Amino acid sequence: MSTPMTPGIAKARLPAETLAENFDDLHAPFAPHEAAVAADRCYFCHDAPCVTACPTDIDIPLFIRQISTGTPEAAAKTIFDQNILGGMCARVCPTEDLCEQACVRELAEGKPVEIGRLQRHATDTLMAKQSHPYERAPETGKKVAVVGAGPAGMACAHRVAMHGHDVTIYDAEAKAGGLNEFGIAAYKSTDDFAAREVDWLLGIGGITIKTGMRLGEQLVLDDLVDGFSAVFLAVGLGGVNALRSAGEDKEGVRDAVDFIKELRQASDLTALPVGRDVVVIGGGMTAVDAAVQSKLLGAQNVTIAYRRGRESMSASEYEQDLAASKGVRLMFNAQPVAIHGNGAVCEIELEYTSDDGSGLKGTGETVRLAADQVFKAIGQTLTTNGGLEMDGRKIAVTGAGRTSRAGVWAGGDCASGGDDLTVTAVAEGRDAAMDIHAMLSA
Amino acid sequence: MADLTTDFLGIKSPNPFWLASAPPTDKEYNVRRAFEAGWGGVVWKTLGAEGPPVVNVNGPRYGAIYGADRRLLGLNNIELITDRPLETNLEEITRVKADYPDRAMIVSIMVPCEEQAWKDILPRVAATGADGIELNFGCPHGMSERGMGAAVGQVPEYIEMVTRWCKQYYDKPVIVKLTPNITDVRKPAAAAMRGGADAVSLINTINSITSVNLDTMSPEPSIDGKGSHGGYCGPAVKPIAMSMVSEIARNPETHGLPISGIGGITTWRDAAEFISLGCGNVQVCTAAMTYGFKVVQEMISGLSQWMDEKGYTSVEEVVGRAVPNVTDWQYLNLNYVAKAKISQDDCIKCGRCYAACEDTSHQAIAMSDDRTFRVIDEECVACNLCVDVCPVEGCITMEPMAPGEVDPRTGKVVEKEYANWTTHPNNPGAVAAE
Numbered sequence: 048m049s050t051p052m053t054p055g056i057a058k059a060r061l062p063a064e065t066l067a068e069n070f071d072d073l074h075a076p077f078a079p080h081e082a083a084v085a086a087d088r089c090y091f092c093h094d095a096p097c098v099t100a101c102p103t104d105i106d107i108p109l110f111i112r113q114i115s116t117g118t119p120e121a122a123a124k125t126i127f128d129q130n131i132l133g134g135m136c137a138r139v140c141p142t143e144d145l146c147e148q149a150c151v152r153e154l155a156e157g158k159p160v161e162i163g164r165l166q167r168h169a170t171d172t173l174m175a176k177q178s179h180p181y182e183r184a185p186e187t188g189k190k191v192a193v194v195g196a197g198p199a200g201m202a203c204a205h206r207v208a209m210h211g212h213d214v215t216i217y218d219a220e221a222k223a224g225g226l227n228e229f230g231i232a233a234y235k236s237t238d239d240f241a242a243r244e245v246d247w248l249l250g251i252g253g254i255t256i257k258t259g260m261r262l263g264e265q266l267v268l269d270d271l272v273d274g275f276s277a278v279f280l281a282v283g284l285g286g287v288n289a290l291r292s293a294g295e296d297k298e299g300v301r302d303a304v305d306f307i308k309e310l311r312q313a314s315d316l317t318a319l320p321v322g323r324d325v326v327v328i329g330g331g332m333t334a335v336d337a338a339v340q341s342k343l344l345g346a347q348n349v350t351i352a353y354r355r356g357r358e359s360m361s362a363s364e365y366e367q368d369l370a371a372s373k374g375v376r377l378m379f380n381a382q383p384v385a386i387h388g389n390g391a392v393c394e395i396e397l398e399y400t401s402d403d404g405s406g407l408k409g410t411g412e413t414v415r416l417a418a419d420q421v422f423k424a425i426g427q428t429l430t431t432n433g434g435l436e437m438d439g440r441k442i443a444v445t446g447a448g449r450t451s452r453a454g455v456w457a458g459g460d461c462a463s464g465g466d467d468l469t470v471t472a473v474a475e476g477r478d479a480a481m482d483i484h485a486m487l488s489a
Numbered sequence: 490m491a492d493l494t495t496d497f498l499g500i501k502s503p504n505p506f507w508l509a510s511a512p513p514t515d516k517e518y519n520v521r522r523a524f525e526a527g528w529g530g531v532v533w534k535t536l537g538a539e540g541p542p543v544v545n546v547n548g549p550r551y552g553a554i555y556g557a558d559r560r561l562l563g564l565n566n567i568e569l570i571t572d573r574p575l576e577t578n579l580e581e582i583t584r585v586k587a588d589y590p591d592r593a594m595i596v597s598i599m600v601p602c603e604e605q606a607w608k609d610i611l612p613r614v615a616a617t618g619a620d621g622i623e624l625n626f627g628c629p630h631g632m633s634e635r636g637m638g639a640a641v642g643q644v645p646e647y648i649e650m651v652t653r654w655c656k657q658y659y660d661k662p663v664i665v666k667l668t669p670n671i672t673d674v675r676k677p678a679a680a681a682m683r684g685g686a687d688a689v690s691l692i693n694t695i696n697s698i699t700s701v702n703l704d705t706m707s708p709e710p711s712i713d714g715k716g717s718h719g720g721y722c723g724p725a726v727k728p729i730a731m732s733m734v735s736e737i738a739r740n741p742e743t744h745g746l747p748i749s750g751i752g753g754i755t756t757w758r759d760a761a762e763f764i765s766l767g768c769g770n771v772q773v774c775t776a777a778m779t780y781g782f783k784v785v786q787e788m789i790s791g792l793s794q795w796m797d798e799k800g801y802t803s804v805e806e807v808v809g810r811a812v813p814n815v816t817d818w819q820y821l822n823l824n825y826v827a828k829a830k831i832s833q834d835d836c837i838k839c840g841r842c843y844a845a846c847e848d849t850s851h852q853a854i855a856m857s858d859d860r861t862f863r864v865i866d867e868e869c870v871a872c873n874l875c876v877d878v879c880p881v882e883g884c885i886t887m888e889p890m891a892p893g894e895v896d897p898r899t900g901k902v903v904e905k906e907y908a909n910w911t912t913h914p915n916n917p918g919a920v921a922a923e
Contacts, residue, residue, distance in 0.1 A: 080559070087557035090880050093840030096860070155837040155881065 051323065051347040055391075055419050056299060058320040060345025066316040069343035073234040073369075074164055082168040086115035089160045092151055097162060100149035102465070102474045103130035107146060111165055123173030124180060126166055131205045131477070132198055134174055134244050135227050136470045137167035138235045141332075143365035145470070174243075179250025184211035186253070189487045192217065192275040194262050197225020198469045199281035199459025201248055202476030203483075207279075208253035210484045215275070216254060219261035225283060226460075227469065229308040232336040234343070236311075263431035272454055277483040280435075280442065280450070280457040281476060284427035284467075290328060294386030295423075303327060303337035303424035310340055322420025325349045326395050328383055329424030330360040335367070337422045338375045349375045350416060354382035354400055355407060384413060392418055429461055438463035448479035456483060491796035493789060495529065495804050497769040498662040498687045498747055500620040502529035502593040505760065505804050506788050509751050509772035510534050510597035510623060510666070513782075515571055517581035524585070526782035527789060530593025532690075532772060535570035535625045536578055538600040538610060543569045543631075549710035552699035554725060561779050563725035565697045567710060567717055569631045570599055575613075582617040594618075595664065599625040599637050602647055604654050611659040621662035624651060626677070627693020629670055629720045639693070642668035645680035652684025662687040664749060667733075669695050669726075674733040675740045682746050689737065690749035690772060692730040694720025723775035727753030731766055735815045738767030755784070757791025764804060765811035819911055824904040826896050827871040827887040829853070829864045835884035836862060842875035842885060850874050866897045 049057040061069070077085060089111040097107045105126050113122035126133035140146075142163040150159035173180060189212040193200045196218035204214045222228060227241040249256075260266050262282050271278045287302040289295065299322065313319045321344040327334045330353035342349045351370065353360055356379050360367065367377060381397040388394065395418040398409040429440060436443045436451035441463040448456040458475030465471040493504040507530035508514050508523055515534040523531055537543055545568055554563035571578055586594040596619045600606040614622060625632075626642030633640040641647045648665060655663045665681035667674060669692040678689050696718045698708045708716025730752020737743045750768030754760050755776040763771050776784050792804075801807055831842070831854075838860040846854040853868035854875060864875075876885045890896060892905035910916050 084558045090839045090841060092838075093844035094856075094860075095840075096838065151837040151839040 049345075051345045054323055056320045056322045059317040060321065061317075063317050066344070070233045070237070070316060070340075072237050073232075074167075076171060077164055077168040082114055082119070082165060085161045085165055086111045088152060089115070090151060096149035096151060097146040097160075100145045101129075102145070102468065102471045103133075103136070103477070104474075105129045105133065105166075107162055110169055111160065111162070114165055114169055119169045119172040120176065122165075122169035126170055127173075127180060129477075130470065130473050131202055131248060132227070132244065132469065132473045133166060134170040134247075135198070135236065135241065136473065137163050137170055138240065139227075139231050140470050141363045141365070141468065144363050174247055179247060181209055181251055183209055183252050186213070187211040187487065189213065189276045190215070190274070191483060191487075192271045192278045193281065194218075194266065194271070194278065195225060195281035195283055195459065195461075196220075196223035196245070196256060196258075197281055197283055197459060197472065198227055199462075199472035199476035199479075200225065200279065201245065202473040203279045203281065203456075203458065203480040204254050204476075205248050205251055206477050206480030207277075207483055208251050210480075210488075212253070212276075212484070212487060214254045216256045217260035217262075217266055218256065218258050219264075219282075219285070221258050223256050223258065225281075229311055230304060230333075231311070231469075232307070232340055233311055234340075262433060268433035268435075268452075268455070272452070276454070276487055278455045279448070279476070279479050279483065280433065280455065280461060281459040281472070282429075282431070283460045285430040286428040287423065288426045288428060290383055290386075290423055290425065292383045292385055294388065294392070297386050297388050298391035299388070299419055300386060300392055300421045300423070303329065303333050303422040304427065306422055307333065307336055307340065310344075316344065319344060321346050322418070323347045324417040325420045325422065326416055326418040327351045327422040327424055329353065329422075329426070330355065330362060331424060331426070332362050332366060333427075334422075334424035335362045335370050335375075337424055339370050339373050341420070341422070342373045342375055346420075348417070350378050351375060352378045352381045352383065352395075352397055352416075354380065355402070356380055381414065382407075382409065384409070386418075386421060387415070392421055394418055395421055427460070432461075447482035448475055449482065491793040491801060492803055493529075493793060493796075495770050497593070497749065498621065498664070500530070500593045500595075500662060501591070502770070503527075503591060504529035504785075504789055505764065505770035505792075506785050507531060507593060507595070507749070507770060507772045508777060509774040510595075510625065511774040511778070512566075512568060513774060513777050515573070517585055520581075520585050521588075523777075523782050524589045524592050527785045528592070528782065529770070530595065530620075532595040532597050532623050533578065533582055533619070535597040535599045535628070536575055536610070536614070537570050538606050539575050542572045542574055545569055545572050546712050548712040550719075552697075552710045552719060554699055554723075561775070562723060563697075563699065563721055564723040564775050564778065565694070565699045565710075565719035565721045567630050567719040570597075570625070570628065575610075579613055579617055582614075582619055586618045586620075593620050595621045595623050597623045597625050597666070599628065599632060602636060602641060602651060607651065607654045608658050611655065615659055615661065619661075621664060621687070622655065622659060623664040623666050623690060624655060625666055625693070626651075627666045627668035627691075629668060629694055629696050630718060639668040639670055642666075642677055642693070643671055645676050648677050648680040649684035652681050652686045656685035664688045664690050666693055666751075667691040668693045669729060669733055673736075675736055675743060678737045678740070678743045678746065682743055686746075688747035688749055688769070689743075690751055691737070692726065692733055692752045694722045695726055695729065697721030722753065723779075724753040724755050724759075727755075727759060731763060734763060734768060735766045735812065738809060738812045739815050755779075757788045757795065760788055761792060761795060761807065762811075764807045765809070766815070767809040767812050769808055770804075820909050822907045822909060823913060824906060824908045826890045826903045828866050828869050828890060829871060829873075829875050829885055830888045831862055831864055831875075831885050832883070833861065835881050837881055837884075838862070839880060841878045841880065845874050845878045868898060870898065 110122040110125040146162045147159035153159035193216045224241040325341040325346045327338040385396040442457045448458040456479040459472035495505040510532040550568045628638030632638035665686040750763030751772040
């Protein structure tokens with residue numbers, strides 16, 4: 048068996064029990080009394096700031112009050128009415144930047160009501176008890192295509208189906224879920240939650256999923272527009288930005304999203320290899336997820352190298368602290384210039400940077416870090432736009448996700464506007480669904 | 490550290506904290522533990538007449554009301570008086586009193602409303618060496634159905650009669666414990682006084698149903714699917730108890746009658762408040778039943794610290810200090826005008842004051858787009874609801890207006906002089922000010 052000190056990329060650096068423990072729930076679910084105590088802290092604010100901060104506008108004070116009065120199922124309904132993926136959002140939302148940051152108790156004490164965990168308590172309770180809480184309206188015979196079975200696509204499909212229309216979801220992967228299934232740190236979605244949530248959501252009926260269908264390959268937008276009354280594109284960002292550094296093609300250099308995906312789909316974590324000295328390039332959630340999970344797999348040294356300062360890092364302070372607490376080193380103002388090694392990477396050369404206000408510049412000084420594995424996490428890109436108008440690097444949308452082409456809506460990470468967050472994707476999917484429904488009912 | 494020694498009816502105790510007659514004082518074992526923990530005295534759990542003792546239910550005796558985090562706010566019970574033989578209790582009382590001569594030992598008694606019954610038991614109680622007796626005219630369940638407890642306490646004539654027997658056949662202090670399950674507590678207090686009582690103690694527990702099990706539709710505590718009202722006590726009853734205490738303290742007929750205050754006393758502050766309203770000492774039960782006997786240590790240290798800070802050197806100095814300030818509504822100064830003020834530095838922008846005022850009061854708080862909350866003096870009647878619902882202590886305050894200022898709500902100048910309803914022009918029964 049290998050250990051964290053084993054050189055190179057090796058599997059089973061840690062015993063199976065340790066790995067199981069490391070990849071268990073980041074936050075254990077609340078026991079009922081813990082939930083009651085946490086719920087009691089909510090002040091039931093007027094026009095609550097937390098609701099304003101939630102991209103899906105969940106009535107947070109109401110659902111917390113429903114928990115405190117012993118009806119977590121009613122609380123879950125309050126959540127799902129606004130956000131059908133409330134279960135996953137409870138696990139992955141950067142609540143520290145959203146509802147919990149806005150919580151008045153954060154302002155008062157630096158200790159917000161634990162909204163995310165309370166939301167999980169409510170949604171888990173209902174999902175464990177009830178197959179599906181919504182009833183579908185009588186069938187309208189109208190057909191809607193959704194491309195992409197991630198958060199935006201699933202939220203849109205559910206809402207459209209609920210109103211009686213038939214939905215066909217196409218997804219490029221072998222199973223549905225999108226980033227919920229393939230792109231989130233494993234300790235945030237344990238026990239196959241993403242797949243279970245998809246199954247539960249499909250309980251509404253009227254939704255067919257066709258996998259292995261990629262837009263621009265097996266699917267053509269023109270055909271979808273012809274065959275369906277409305278099309279919702281939620282294809283996400285399938286491409287990965289390149290480092291454009293010498294040596295990027297060396298063995299041991301790979302995309303962080305692929306590593307995260309492989310880890311999420313692994314049935315045996317002891318079979319998953321990881322480097323002894325891992326360097327992750329990037330400053331977002333993907334970088335943190337890759338770095339933390341490398342550490343949890345048993346890497347001896349893990350460094351996140353980010354070209355700008357801490358204040359510019361898109362991973363939240365909470366995520367930065369999480370990484371640091373797991374033993375990940377955060378290195379700022381360092382950009383990759385070269386990857387060294389004979390065939391396989393053994394060192395990465397970083398140049399220090401500074402920004403005097405005129406833009407980020409290399410200082411010319413470099414530092415080398417030992418690295419037998421390098422993960423690139425410097426952003427994802429749209430792979431196909433179906434010929435629609437673009438806004439920067441994303442599909443341009445107006446209103447509730449309307450694209451430049453009549454009958455085609457877009458939402459989630461592939462569309463302009465909003466942060467690239469699960470919860471934002473859900474909101475966009477839901478709102479596009481309502482717009483589509485309005486159009487179909489007109 | 491202030492001297493907490495108390496002389497109540499000539500009964501000395503090292504502090505004013507006694508354990509009330511209740512489960513914590515039912516046995517020698519408990520009472521010794523209480524004295525070791527520092528309690529100044531105990532009122533032994535109520536003794537009944539000679540003969541087969543009462544029996545208790547064999548299921549739940551207590552029900553509860555909770556606040557956040559299952560903090561016990563109210564407790565009710567359907568337990569009866571002691572269910573142990575009279576002789577056993579008397580022997581234990583004798584032993585404990587002998588071992589703790591500096592602590593107050595009061596014996597609670599409840600026997601039928603017959604002179605002979607009292608004549609029989611009183612000499613036996615006297616023989617224990619206890620410092621006094623307390624007549625349980627308050628127990629609201631079980632015993633009252635047998636013509637004792639609250640059934641006596643609700644009839645002033647019975648109170649007077651039994652008290653008189655006790656004074657006749659017992660030569661140490663007699664305290665009459667009053668039930669709150671009446672409409673005017675001054676009547677039974679006056680009756681006790683007429684009967685010769687040395688003091689009254691109050692309140693006993695309040696008739697209550699704490700909850701209903703919505704599955705079985707049985708009140709709780711539930712005994713085989715049925716429930717009965719119990720006696721309510723604990724922090725929730727404190728306001729009711731203090732009102733009743735103050736009524737007796739300021740009633741001319743009973744003014745000066747020593748009072749042992751009971752009802753939800755949990756901290757030194759509660760005790761100080763009861764004492765300020767005229768109580769010579771206090772009795773505690775629920776706090777001990779919730780947290781154990783050790784709570785008395787906080788009561789002792791807190792009361793001493795507060796007395797030191799205020800310069801009081803004895804409990805006696807505090808007794809009744811607030812009584813002159815308890816008055817009737819009609820005598821409140823209607824020329825006193827206050828306005829709520831929100832400290833923007835302390836405000837956490839929860840908006841509860843706004844919701845409360847806008848929905849349920851006087852629309853006197855404005856909310857801006859950036860969630861700044863401001864009092865509209867033109868509308869504010871100083872009702873205090875915003876202060877009460879604000880989660881931040883001291884964030885909203887009631888600021889009195891100075892005489893000479895114009896109240897923007899009424900347009901009237903704030904008068905310096907005191908004026909109340911009795912002379913107000915809107916009062917049909919107003920009498921001209923002299």
